[in-house]
Amino acid sequence: MAGLSRPVIDEWISNYCSFTALYLNPENKKIRIVQYEVKTPSEYIEKLENDWRKEKLQQVREMIKKHGPDLIEGIEYKMLSFGTNEKSIFHLNAQRAYVSLYVGTINKVDHAQELLKKFDTGKGCVRIKKKVDVQDSELEEFIRKTIELWERGGNTDC
8 A cells, every 4th residue: 555645545445345456556557456354364264265365374374473572463454464553554455366464665674675585575565475485585584673672763655
């Protein structure tokens, strides 16, 4: 959702159904966003199909909770969010072909490209595809560094 303002996203969420196509990038390529009508993280997890996406999402979720035990898990933009009452640091969502970890701006984290070399990334999104072994990657180190940066008052925003 990088590059879109909160009011624009909120308006979109209130006006569209769970599955739709959005134009989210400068090239105007269609990106299909999967969203769930839920109010709590447990409802979100229950709505997921029992497939590889749920497994990978749970692995990433546990990494975030391990390194950010004080982060509040909630639902924001119809996906999992992790942060404080004022601001989120991560959003996590199961898409059709991958699991998305939204971070803001990935390159604000030291050595991000090296840590995320096994993943398809955008400016603020880590796309976790079926073939990638999350446990055999440096995603957890990236998450740890992102949380440390954020806790020191660093900015990971877009």
